[in-house]
Amino acid sequence: MKRLYRMAGLCLLAGALGSCNRYLDTMPDTRTELNRADKIERLLVSAYPTLLPMGFTENRTDNVEDNGRLFEDNHIGNHEAFFWEPSSGTAWDDETNFWSTCYSMVGTANQALKSIEELGNPKELESARGEALLCRAYTNFIWVNVFGQAYNGRTSDKDLGIPYFTKPETKLERAVPRLSVAKVYELIAKDIEEGIPLINDDRYSKPIFHFTTRAAKAFATQFYLYYEKWDKAKQYADEVLGTGAVSNLRDMSKYDKLTNADEICHAYIRDDEPANLMLIVTRSLWVRALTSYRYAHNGHVASTQTYRSPGPWGRYFPVYDRLFGSNNGALYYPKYRELFEITDVVARTGQPHVVALPFTVDRVLLWRAEARVMLSDFDGAASDLSAWYVSKKGQAATAQQ
Template identity: 40%
Template sequence: MKTKNILFALGVAGLMGSMQSCDSFLDTMPDKRTEINTPTKVRDILLSAYPTLHPTIMFEFMSDNYADNGDMYSSPMNLAIESYMWKDAVESDWDSPQEVWDANYRAIASANQALSAIEEMGTPAECLPYKGEALLCRAYGHFMLANTFCMAYNERTAANELGIPYITAPEESVGVVYERGTLEDTYRKINEDIEEALPLVAGITFNVPMYHFNEKAAYAFAARFNLFYGKDYDKVIAYATKAIGTDPTSVLRDLNGYDKFTTTKEWTYGYISADEPSNLLLITNRSLYGRVGNQRYGITNDIFRSQLAWSYFPGNKQLTVYNTVFHYNYMSYFIPKMTEIFEITNQIAQTGQPHVVIPAFTTDETLLCRAEAHVLKQEYEAAATDLSYWYMKKGISACSAQQIIDFYKATDSKGNPNANVKELHTGVTYTEEQTYLIHAVLHARRVEGLHEGIRWMDIKRYGISYQHNIYNGEPLTLLPDDPRKAIQIPQEVLFAPGDMTPNPR
């Protein structure tokens, strides 16, 4: 890789002072300032049914994308440090577990208010698409909470794993005690909401579709959920195809033109553009994620070259679309998907709130969900075809299933395995072909979902174990079934009336 193509990014601004956490869900009555009695009002309240915070900081720093470069370099916020060390978060501040919990349950509360209003109006036909959107928002909020605060879903263990409270109606009183139930319960209810919603959003239209659960985004969500659920891989394939088509080449992200961007902000605006066909659902988040770039805990050159965007793929090729990347003093590499967008709320004081835009669902990630489902169904050439769509869009050649298997199976001159081949611990016995093709999909997903939290969810799903190095200290190890893979329920929730069960430690 030619280093002359690397662009140097300016350092990030200092962190803002701490803020008070929003009122905690389970302690606060819902906002009923206006009666929701028309389809227009239902539509409007659904604008607040999308969570305003994604657990990206925690997910990224907990993953194997990051390493400790040493105490001679600047450190990020405490949450990033705690996440890197897999410690339970202490502060209830920006991007914290408490904020993620509150943001998702506030969104769920808005979805439930919309659903209740639709029912009270007699479920008029013109409200049916909004009912579908509300059901999807409710399912998505619970899905994100489960993937944050629970262990990964595994059919063999889910009936004995803790879930999260699944809220299906507006709160009518303060202090209601909610049971966590099992992870099996949680996923069953998510599935019910999704299945009810899909026919309702057929043909749904919005002024800016990418900021709502449009029909394609709905099927992309259904595909990812069913992949994680693991009960019906035919559904994954069918739903993904409804979202992206059989041959998605024309709607996959084309990064070839991104080399014209010379700043991180330009790159970000290109990536999150509503005109980008790869973006199926974009969600604006109030987050400091745009400020956590640092040199202490970062994506090192070695990780970037061996396992991420500069790593080798089948055919011993690098992805040419990533010739241009950004970095902090050559110590931490990144792709600027999440540059901060600052919203000024006080023009006189020039104060406001930082935001990033999360690409919640994209055609590329949906394609890789379908590829993985084909692998799990032992449809290896179909999986290779889907992987090849992604390879070709990223600048390398299509490959057969055997070529992909041979690449990940090969060792280097010293007998070391491919750095992207790590032991899988799911309780399932995979064929050799499946094993290496799963690694091929996870490798592509790791690159595609960089900075978006995708890797952490895949680590959990496949029981991947790895270490985080500690400068001048012993490395930390995360085990396959490590209970720390379920982020602890926020302290304010645990200490609230009702004694919610904490995650085991």
């Protein structure tokens, strides 16, 4: 009888193992096989950075000064950034989170590229391949500019940059060398040049959140300006802006009709605003405490260095007062107002977002002006700067002024 029970038990175990094998052979519901074009295109939504470095880099610039004891020095990240101290890694928008974000975004782009290759590089995924290459290039661009030296043609072959991943990582804790800044720039340029011709704007349902052809060329303008390839920067800027009178610069007069910061923010980041070339939605707490920071942009900096400072194009741009607000000296930025996404209606909890504008018509025009200066085309640079200032109710000026 015992032998019978043992045989019955073995039979049950064998059946269970067979069922187990069949279960393990089935892809869990939480996994996605990237075996169709639409799946890969949806994946690429996650290849854009969800955190940008302004939360810890802005306070290291000369846009910021001490607002005095009126403001409590109780935000450790703000204090550390202002005094160029090592980050304690306690803030949402800190260096550690930014590094992790870049690593993750590059991994997503690489997974998309690998899946496209496994599908035989079909024609219908040509644009997705271009988008993945540009996402990888852009993330590496902002990554290397935070954690490496600025590009310098004389030293960047020796300056330490970042790792440049070109395929998905499958091994934990694998040692990956950091390349030189020059090598990272070389690889970024390769991805840009390969990616731009592949982009097809018609593949996007919401183009403003993707690398369209114009957004990609705007990125190329910025990249080649940093890369000290002034001719290439101007070439791509011309392709974005044209070579005649520049249209679609941001019309600041429309903000005069708005009455509060929320209206200004939503108008500034509208997807149908002609000046906007691409939007990136980040998870960020950066703007939540701007007016309570001890070390921040304030009225004195604005009057001596930024939008209120004098210059040949006019002394003061009052229209910009619509984009900045004051709280006992510290200035906040309605155009970068936090947008809070409620994910639990009952608990009233969710995710804080800041919408960034990495590429606009205005920025491309200013990048072209800088490229023209480096090319000794001072009249062309003055023309570009004049166009920008006039669009902001300033004055035109010549190179001689």
